[in-house]
Amino acid sequence: MGPLVVYEHITQNTNLFFAFLIGIAFGFVLEGSGFSSSRKLAGQFYGYDTTVIKVFFTAAITAGLGLLLFGLFGWIDLDLIYINPYFKWSTIVGGMIMGAGFILGGFCPGTSFTGAAIGKLDAMVFIGGLLLGILIFTEGYPLFEGLYMAGNKGAPRVSEMMGISDGLFLLGLVLVAFGMFYVAEWAEKKFPLKEGTE
Amino acid sequence: MSEVTIPEFRKTRYFNPYVGGVLLGVVLLVAFYISGRGLGASGAIKSAVVAGVETLAPGHAENSKFYSEYTESHPNGPLKSWLVFEMLGVLIGGFISGAIHGRLKLQVEHSPKITSRKRLLFALAGGILFGLGSQLGRGCTSGSALTGMAVLSMGGFISMMFIFGTAYALAYFVRKLWI
Amino acid sequence: MKNTRVLLAIIYIPVAFILAFAPVKTNKPNILSSDELLEEVNSSVQFVSPDEVADRIIQKDPFIQLIDVRTPEEFEQFSLPGAINIPLSQLLAPEYKDLLNQSDYTNVLYSNGTVSASQAWLLARMNGYENNYVLTGGLNYWAETIMNPEKPASTNPNEEIARYNFRKGASQVLGGNVTASDDQAGSILAAPKPPIKKTGTKKKVQGGC
Numbered sequence: 001m002g003p004l005v006v007y008e009h010i011t012q013n014t015n016l017f018f019a020f021l022i023g024i025a026f027g028f029v030l031e032g033s034g035f036s037s038s039r040k041l042a043g044q045f046y047g048y049d050t051t052v053i054k055v056f057f058t059a060a061i062t063a064g065l066g067l068l069l070f071g072l073f074g075w076i077d078l079d080l081i082y083i084n085p086y087f088k089w090s091t092i093v094g095g096m097i098m099g100a101g102f103i104l105g106g107f108c109p110g111t112s113f114t115g116a117a118i119g120k121l122d123a124m125v126f127i128g129g130l131l132l133g134i135l136i137f138t139e140g141y142p143l144f145e146g147l148y149m150a151g152n153k154g155a156p157r158v159s160e161m162m163g164i165s166d167g168l169f170l171l172g173l174v175l176v177a178f179g180m181f182y183v184a185e186w187a188e189k190k191f192p193l194k195e196g197t198e
Numbered sequence: 199m200s201e202v203t204i205p206e207f208r209k210t211r212y213f214n215p216y217v218g219g220v221l222l223g224v225v226l227l228v229a230f231y232i233s234g235r236g237l238g239a240s241g242a243i244k245s246a247v248v249a250g251v252e253t254l255a256p257g258h259a260e261n262s263k264f265y266s267e268y269t270e271s272h273p274n275g276p277l278k279s280w281l282v283f284e285m286l287g288v289l290i291g292g293f294i295s296g297a298i299h300g301r302l303k304l305q306v307e308h309s310p311k312i313t314s315r316k317r318l319l320f321a322l323a324g325g326i327l328f329g330l331g332s333q334l335g336r337g338c339t340s341g342s343a344l345t346g347m348a349v350l351s352m353g354g355f356i357s358m359m360f361i362f363g364t365a366y367a368l369a370y371f372v373r374k375l376w377i
Numbered sequence: 378m379k380n381t382r383v384l385l386a387i388i389y390i391p392v393a394f395i396l397a398f399a400p401v402k403t404n405k406p407n408i409l410s411s412d413e414l415l416e417e418v419n420s421s422v423q424f425v426s427p428d429e430v431a432d433r434i435i436q437k438d439p440f441i442q443l444i445d446v447r448t449p450e451e452f453e454q455f456s457l458p459g460a461i462n463i464p465l466s467q468l469l470a471p472e473y474k475d476l477l478n479q480s481d482y483t484n485v486l487y488s489n490g491t492v493s494a495s496q497a498w499l500l501a502r503m504n505g506y507e508n509n510y511v512l513t514g515g516l517n518y519w520a521e522t523i524m525n526p527e528k529p530a531s532t533n534p535n536e537e538i539a540r541y542n543f544r545k546g547a548s549q550v551l552g553g554n555v556t557a558s559d560d561q562a563g564s565i566l567a568a569p570k571p572p573i574k575k576t577g578t579k580k581k582v583q584g585g586c
Contacts (some may be wrong), residue, residue, distance in 0.1 A: 003234030010232070018232045019280045023287020025225045026237055030288070031295035033218030037207040038307050040323075042376040043368035049207075056344060058219020061228040061304075061389060063236070063348035064211045068396045070231065082235040084337055084346050086353035091342075094335020095357045098328050099364025103372055105324015109239035109332065110340040112286065112325070117294030119304040122321040125340045126481035129325015130240070133249045136326070137333040141264035148334060157350040169350055174393040178386050181216075185379060193205065193377060216381040 002076035027114050034112040038122055045103060047191030050184035057177040064170050088151030105129065149161030210301055212328060226348055235343025240332035242285035245276040252276070320363045320375060335361075379473055409505060423498050425510045426518045428540065431547040434458055442482040443512075446497045447489065457487065457519070458551060464494050469501055478506040487512035487519075524548050 001007050005015040032057050034040045043049025070076040102108060107115060107126045115123025139146060159169035213221070226236050234270055239348060252259045259265040268276070276282075296302045308317035331339040335357050337346070346354015409417075417423065434443045434457075445452050452462040452510035463473050465488075477484065480503075486494040486501075486509060494511045499510045512519065521527070526544035529537045 002231040004232045006234050015233050016272030016283045019283040021224060021285040022229050023284035024291035027288035027291025028295045029218055029221045031292040032213045034212035036214045039205055039376060040207040045365050046377050054215035055219040058216050059222035059226060060344060060347035062220050062223020065392055066227040072399055076231055079235055081230050083349050083351045083352045084342055089335045091297055091353055091356050092360055094331045095360025096364045097331030099361045100368055101324045101328030101331055103365040103368045105321050105328060108339040109243060111203040113285055113288045118302050121306045125318045125321040126325040129322040130243050131247055133326040133329020134333055135242050137330050156352045157247060158352050158355055159350050161352055166350055167242055171393040173399040174389055181382050185330030214381050216385050
């Protein structure tokens with residue numbers, strides 16, 4: 001039964017090796033989908049290229065449906081998978097800062113690695129920026145600690161907080177996602193890049 | 199008449215985004231099945247920073263609250279972590295894909311309205327902001343937003359909303375960077 | 378692209394509908410019905426003998442866990458080696474749930490007699506927890522058999538003599554005569570009480586960014 005490492009079907013070291021393999025697949029799919037290009041990524045916010053939202057949400061609902069299906073068939077123990085914690089204030093403020101970083105830098109950490117892997121200098125510089133930004137946090141930790149630890153809500157699922165079942169929430173998410181895809185395709189036609197397009 | 203250039207990213211073929219999304223979702227699912235956790239990225243870079251500081255300034259690391267707390271919770275050392283191994287794989291996977299599709303090229307990608315230099319400066323600024331934000335937010339788009347949404351976590355959705363929301367809000371003001 | 382989207386929708390939306398209304402499979406423990414519980418009570422599956430417990434302690438079996446269900450005051454005065462204290466009144470508190478609801482350790486509940494321990498066992502079993510047992514006769518019987526074993530006459534069967542010898546040896550290891558003075562009992566029997574650790578959470582995954 002999954003998760004394999006928790007039920008000790010594989011060792012911790014094998015787990016790390018799988019992390020490496022999973023990373024290769026991750027990088028391959030990201031680069032192949034175009035996430036190694038900052039202009040393509042930024043296109044999401046101007047309408048001329050909505051790859052980001054399509055890939056993102058398709059991946060989220062695929063994995064979400066997959067998890068529930070696996071749980072239904074007893075292939076994975078859903079109680080044991082990691083759910084990231086929710087610290088209200090630091091999540092909100094952190095999200096806003098990241099949003100600014102995204103639109104200015106045109107990358108996020110995962111995509112910057114794929115960009116750097118194919119030779120994009122702006123991606124490499126972005127990574128340099130990441131290192132500095134994190135260093136600012138770790139060195140200035142006493143300043144940030146208050147915000148960082150405030151509003152600890154544990155690690156709730158949205159479905160729990162809304163009082164509905166996971167499956168029902170996921171259904172809602174799937175419907176919303178397809179609605180967004182429809183809008184995204186409309187937007188690409190409506191806001192094309194003024195330069196040449198194919 | 200202004201020169202009409204075809205941007206770099208339009209000259210090459212990428213996967214159909216829906217197909218890419220399904221593939222990515224499968225990768226994410228496999229990660230959960232094997233390791234009980236989803237993907238991530240910023241954590242690996244944090245590990246690199248911690249490893250760097252501990253190597254270059256060990257005395258400081260012991261005295262500072264953040265590093266000492268980190269060492270306690272990571273007895274195997276910062277670099278022997280799932281995320282670090284994953285990100286090494288990402289570099290290789292990205293490279294392979296780039297190589298197969300003929301996209302390997304040392305370049306600075308920027309909009310024609312700004313210079314390379316300006317692009318790099320903004321990339322640096324963006325990186326710094328994102329780095330700081332990812333620590334406060336306990337994750338970046340891959341880990342918190344993408345993985346978080348797949349497990350329906352509240353933190354994931356809030357993170358996602360604020361990252362994208364802020365980016366949309368600021369997009370108009372920095373549009374020259376991109377279009 | 379539009380076609381891919383439509384194709385995806387045709388697959389995903391129905392699947393999502395099915396999952397939304399499918400039964401949720403949880404790993405919550407199997408709550409027993411009254412009949413099942415009665416059956417177990419009648420067949421006395423929940424008891425373990427002091428001999429068996431003593432043996433496992435001496436062998437330093439890492440998977441046995443003694444649980445004293447008496448009050449903290451009684452626990453402080455005397456307890457079996459390696460025992461932890463979960464007073465009966467707090468048995469169902471959330472902090473003890475992982476200790477009682479798990480599959481790695483054999484928990485042996487004990488009290489002075491068997492009443493409190495049996496009550497504790499019933500409560501745990503009702504909630505579907507497994508691997509909890511009751512020490513036959515409790516501490517009173519333990520004192521009689523292990524601590525002060527009755528010397529059999531030399532004409533008794535070998536089995537009984539062997540058992541006596543085992544118990545005599547055990548009592549040496551486990552602290553000897555309960556009626557000894559406070560000093561002796563205190564120093565020998567006050568084995569370091571293991572901190573109550575959450576055995577369940579060792580299965581949790583490390584995650585995070």
